[in-house]
Amino acid sequence: MAEKIRIAINGYGNLGKAVELAASKAEDLDPVVVFTRRDPATVRTAGTPVASVADMEKWSEKVDICVNCGGSATDMEQVGPRAVQFFSTVDSFDTHAKIPQYFAAVDAAAKKSGHLAMISSGWDPGLFSLNRLLAEAILPQGKTWTFWGPGISQGHGDAIRRVEGVAAGVQYTIPVSEAVEAAQNGSREDLSARQMHRRVCYVVAEEGADLKKIEHDIVNMPNYFADYDTTVNFISREELERKHSGMPHGGQVIRSGNTSEGIDQVYTFGLKLDSNPEFTGSVLVASARAVHTLAAKGQTGAITIFDVPPAYLSAKTGQQLRSQLL
Amino acid sequence: MAEKIRIAINGYGNLGKAVELAASKAEDLDPVVVFTRRDPATVRTAGTPVASVADMEKWSEKVDICVNCGGSATDMEQVGPRAVQFFSTVDSFDTHAKIPQYFAAVDAAAKKSGHLAMISSGWDPGLFSLNRLLAEAILPQGKTWTFWGPGISQGHGDAIRRVEGVAAGVQYTIPVSEAVEAAQNGSREDLSARQMHRRVCYVVAEEGADLKKIEHDIVNMPNYFADYDTTVNFISREELERKHSGMPHGGQVIRSGNTSEGIDQVYTFGLKLDSNPEFTGSVLVASARAVHTLAAKGQTGAITIFDVPPAYLSAKTGQQLRSQLL
Numbered sequence: 053m054a055e056k057i058r059i060a061i062n063g064y065g066n067l068g069k070a071v072e073l074a075a076s077k078a079e080d081l082d083p084v085v086v087f088t089r090r091d092p093a094t095v096r097t098a099g100t101p102v103a104s105v106a107d108m109e110k111w112s113e114k115v116d117i118c119v120n121c122g123g124s125a126t127d128m129e130q131v132g133p134r135a136v137q138f139f140s141t142v143d144s145f146d147t148h149a150k151i152p153q154y155f156a157a158v159d160a161a162a163k164k165s166g167h168l169a170m171i172s173s174g175w176d177p178g179l180f181s182l183n184r185l186l187a188e189a190i191l192p193q194g195k196t197w198t199f200w201g202p203g204i205s206q207g208h209g210d211a212i213r214r215v216e217g218v219a220a221g222v223q224y225t226i227p228v229s230e231a232v233e234a235a236q237n238g239s240r241e242d243l244s245a246r247q248m249h250r251r252v253c254y255v256v257a258e259e260g261a262d263l264k265k266i267e268h269d270i271v272n273m274p275n276y277f278a279d280y281d282t283t284v285n286f287i288s289r290e291e292l293e294r295k296h297s298g299m300p301h302g303g304q305v306i307r308s309g310n311t312s313e314g315i316d317q318v319y320t321f322g323l324k325l326d327s328n329p330e331f332t333g334s335v336l337v338a339s340a341r342a343v344h345t346l347a348a349k350g351q352t353g354a355i356t357i358f359d360v361p362p363a364y365l366s367a368k369t370g371q372q373l374r375s376q377l378l
Numbered sequence: 379m380a381e382k383i384r385i386a387i388n389g390y391g392n393l394g395k396a397v398e399l400a401a402s403k404a405e406d407l408d409p410v411v412v413f414t415r416r417d418p419a420t421v422r423t424a425g426t427p428v429a430s431v432a433d434m435e436k437w438s439e440k441v442d443i444c445v446n447c448g449g450s451a452t453d454m455e456q457v458g459p460r461a462v463q464f465f466s467t468v469d470s471f472d473t474h475a476k477i478p479q480y481f482a483a484v485d486a487a488a489k490k491s492g493h494l495a496m497i498s499s500g501w502d503p504g505l506f507s508l509n510r511l512l513a514e515a516i517l518p519q520g521k522t523w524t525f526w527g528p529g530i531s532q533g534h535g536d537a538i539r540r541v542e543g544v545a546a547g548v549q550y551t552i553p554v555s556e557a558v559e560a561a562q563n564g565s566r567e568d569l570s571a572r573q574m575h576r577r578v579c580y581v582v583a584e585e586g587a588d589l590k591k592i593e594h595d596i597v598n599m600p601n602y603f604a605d606y607d608t609t610v611n612f613i614s615r616e617e618l619e620r621k622h623s624g625m626p627h628g629g630q631v632i633r634s635g636n637t638s639e640g641i642d643q644v645y646t647f648g649l650k651l652d653s654n655p656e657f658t659g660s661v662l663v664a665s666a667r668a669v670h671t672l673a674a675k676g677q678t679g680a681i682t683i684f685d686v687p688p689a690y691l692s693a694k695t696g697q698q699l700r701s702q703l704l
Contacts, residue, residue, distance in 0.1 A: 073638060078518065152701050177704045179512070182688055183647075184703040186505070189664045189692040190657070192404065236650070302644075311656035312399060318628075318650040321509075323643070324562070330637035331516070338515045358689040358699050362508055366515040373684050375478050377510040378503045 056082035057344045059337075060111060060118040062135055064088050064095055064102075066299070067144070068121035070333025072100055075119075078337060080367045085111055087118075112138040117340040117347075119143070121333075129154060132171065133161040140167040140347040142339045144174030144332050151177065159354035168347040169354045173339040174332040175323055176200070180305050182357050183321035187307035191317055194309025197235040199248065201225035203301025203328065211276045212253055215269045217261030220289060222296045224252045227303065238308040238316040244279075251282040254296050256289045301328035338365040382408040383670045385663075386437060386444040388461055390414050390421055390428075392625070393470070394447035396659025398426055401445075404663060406693045411437055413444075438464040443666040443673075445469070447659075455480060458497065459487040466493040466673040468665045470500030470658050477503065485680035494673040495680045499665040500658040501649055502526070506631050508683050509647035513633035517643055520635025523561040525574065527551035529627025529654065537602045538579055541595045543587030546615060548622045550578045553629065564634040564642040570605075577608040580622050582615045627654035664691040 059075045061068045064086050075083040076098070083100045092102040103111065108118075118139035122131045128145050135141050136158055145154050151172055162169045172178060176198070184196050201224065208223035231248045234241070253270055257263055267284040271277055287295075304322040311317055325331045339357070342364035346355070363373055385401045387394045390412050401409040402424070409426045418428040429437065434444075444465035448457045454471050461467050462484055471480050477498055488495045498504060502524070510522050527550065534549035557574045560567070579596055583589055593610040597603055613621075630648040637643055651657045665683070668690035672681070689699055 070637070148704070151704050152697070155700055172704055179516075181704040182512075185688055185692055185699060186508075188703065189667075189688075190505075190660045192693075311396070311653060311660055315652040315656055316650075317652060317657050317660075318648075320646070320648040320650070322646040322648075324646070325643050326641040327637060327643070330641055331643050334516045334637055334643075341515075356700060356704055358696065358704070359687045361685045361687055362511055362515075363684040366511055367518075370684065371478070373511060374481055374682060377514070378474070378477050378498055378507045378682055378684070 054080070056080055057341060058082055058084045058114065058116045059340055060085045060087060060115040060139060061100065061121055062087045062105070062108075062118050062131065062141075063121035064097065065121065066329040067333055067336075069098070070327070070330040071119050071121055071336055072098055073330065074334045074337040075340075076100075078341075078367065080341065081337060084115060087111075108135065109138050115139050117142060117344055119336050119340055121336075129157070132158045132169065136162045136167050136169045137165045138167075140343050141169045142173055142336050142343055143169075143171055144178065144336060145172045146174060146177055148177060155354050155356070163353045166352050168343055168351050170339050170343045170360070171354055171356060173357050174335050175325075176303065178332075178335055178357055179323070180303070180321070183305040183319075184307070185358060187305065187309070187319040187321075191307055191309025191311070191319065193311075194307050194317075195240045196305065196307040197231075197248075198303065198305050199227035199232055199235070200303040201227050201249065201301065203303070203325070204296075204299055208251065208253075208276055211273060212255060212270055215266055215273075217258050217263075217266045219256045219258045220292055221253055221255035222292070224254075226250050226252060232304065232306070235304075235306040235308065236318060236320060238318055240308065246280050249280060251277055251280045253282065253284045254287050254292060255284055256292050257286055298326065299328045301325050341365060341367065380406070382406055383667060384408055384410045384440065384442045385666055386411045386413060386441040386465060387426065387447055388413045388431070388434075388444050388457065389447035390423065391447065392655040393659055393662075395424070396653070396656040397445050397447055397662055398424055399656065400660045400663040401666075402426075404667075404693065406667065407663060410441060413437075434461065435464050441465050442670055443468060445662050445666055447662075455483070458484045458495065462488045462493050462495045463491045464493075466669050467495045468499055468662050468669055469495075469497055470504065470662060471498045472500060472503055474503060481680050481682070489679045492678050494669055494677050496665050496669045496686070497680055497682060499683050500661050501651075502629065504658075504661055504683055505649070506629070506647070509631040509645075510633070511684060513631065513635070513645040513647075517633055517635025517637070517645060519637075520633050520643075521566045522631065522633040523557075523574075524629065524631050525553035525558055525561070526629040527553050527575065527627065529629070529651070530622075530625055534577065534579075534602055537599060538581060538596055541592055541599075543584050543589075543592045545582045545584045546618055547579055547581040548618070550580075552576050552578060558630065558632070561630075561632040561634065562644060562646060564644055566634065572606050575606060577603055577606045579608065579610045580613050580618060581610055582618050583612055624652065625654045627651050627657075667691060667693065
């Protein structure tokens with residue numbers, strides 16, 4: 053067996069932990085370092101050595117691929133171009149609107165340093181994007197739908213927790229089943245945000261807080277909730293922790309297209325995830341494998357899942373893939 | 379706009395017609411010739427000129443990609459290596475067990491002639507294979523299920539029509555819904571052929587034929603029906619033509635995997651097709667686009683969908699794909 057691919061994990065929150073887990077299970081990968089902005093002495097990993105992000109450069113010869121597991125998109129805009137100075141990288145940058153400018157920034161930095169960077173490689177953006185591309189390329193005349201959930205949306209949970217009187221809370225994004233069914237049955241009718249998704253909140257109120265006002269403030273919050281049918285459930289902290297501490301998510305990409313008059317072809321891709329970060333971490337780890345192969349062939353700059361021959365995501369040889377999976 | 383990619387269609391049955399249709403709708407493709415083994419004067423296309431397969435070589439400078447739309451697998455084993463002497467090619471060779479040897483034969487011929495050949499690029503093998511690969515690469519610990527149907531199986535229909543006393547008939551392969559549900563819910567239990575699919579036949583009997591014997595002969599036919607729950611319905615020729623002359627198909631690839639103890643992640647890909655040949659033709663046409671790009675970069679030999687950067691299947695630029703679909 054060839055030498056293992058040495059993986060750095062840049063950031064050690066939920067996603068970083070998931071990458072460590074996935075990389076340690078893969079026979080061809082070896083997590084060799086976790087980079088942290090905290091004091092390295094305070095970070096307890098599952099076994100991977102810890103170093104300060106400030107010392108990243110010292111690892112440039114000891115790491116093959118750095119997986120950027122930063123928190124917010126704002127962080128990542130700094131982290132991505134910086135890490136690619138020292139390593140080939142993978143990330144799951146997920147602010148769709150900013151992808152073109154992030155791609156350009158990482159591409160420039162990667163070309164300058166001679167590294168390769170795969171950006172936005174989780175499930176959306178990532179696998180969902182890949183399926184939007186495939187479905188549209190094969191069925192050019194049609195309509196693509198993306199449904200998210202049922203699952204916990206971090207951004208909406210953050211928005212709830214900023215409401216006055218809220219002590220804690222989570223938000224589930226739930227696709228409207230009639231809309232999903234219509235899409236699966238080939239409907240091309242445009243639907244509003246409200247017709248496609250609903251939002252369900254579980255909120256722990258501060259003692260003595262005005263529940264009616266909390267509900268009103270959430271339900272009418274612009275951008276986050278006002279355009280959706282939103283339900284607010286008040287629960288105890290104990291119930292919140294017992295029932296809502298997981299991070300499930302998922303969704304579906306559906307495209308219906310016509311190849312000729314009256315001939316409907318429906319393409320569906322779906323994920324049902326008990327753990328959003330663990331799945332995203334698994335996509336990142338497969339992506340790291342592909343970046344390693346492409347970088348070894350001399351490719352530099354920024355790429356996405358659109359640019360990767362799928363075989364490179366697998367640890368199997370071309371011959372194994374053709375005989376076992378084709 | 380760049381010059382259109384010139385497409386040859388090698389064989390003009392249902393699949394060849396579908397490729398002509400899909401290629402003429404695509405703005406970047408131009409179907410320039412149909413090759414036939416019949417007398418070219420007897421072949422009526424939707425507008426594409428017709429030539430004899432014997433004259434293929436004369437078209438080598440006038441065609442970019444030849445799409446092989448041969449009938450049986452046996453034909454294709456001859457057609458694939460022959461066509462790639464003159465053109466870069468695409469096909470949907472679908473005898474899974476013979477793929478490694480077919481790949482080797484086409485690869486050798488393609489390398490000798492300096493062309494590129496993408497084999498087995500329909501939906502199964504093809505898109506289903508791609509999803510089996512992606513799901514396994516991302517979720518290495520788990521189980522992959524492939525369900526086919528509801529849809530018409532040509533091979534099983536042929537088998538019915540060989541039974542004594544049968545004038546005509548079709549066969550639908552139908553996934554067992556309990557099995558699909560179990561897979562979608564993360565079951566890893568092994569199921570028998572009978573537990574996964576059932577078979578429903580619509581048969582037109584010859585006048586005076588022994589219906590009991592026909593049913594017995596079908597239901598007990600080894601390989602094709604004996605291992606399944608099979609229902610035989612006798613209908614009139616008129617009803618057969620009215621209700622069963624379409625070529626619907628589809629199916630699902632489902633993989634459930636664990637990323638850690640108790641954390642199930644379920645990956646599902648599905649197709650629901652009103653026309654199997656029209657969809658396969660659409661995949662072949664997108665594949666032709668990708669082969670054209672890769673051949674222009676100097677790649678030769680045989681490849682599969684595993685080896686193709688997905689962006690090349692689309693007519694859009696990388697920038698368009700990133701801003702619109704990522």
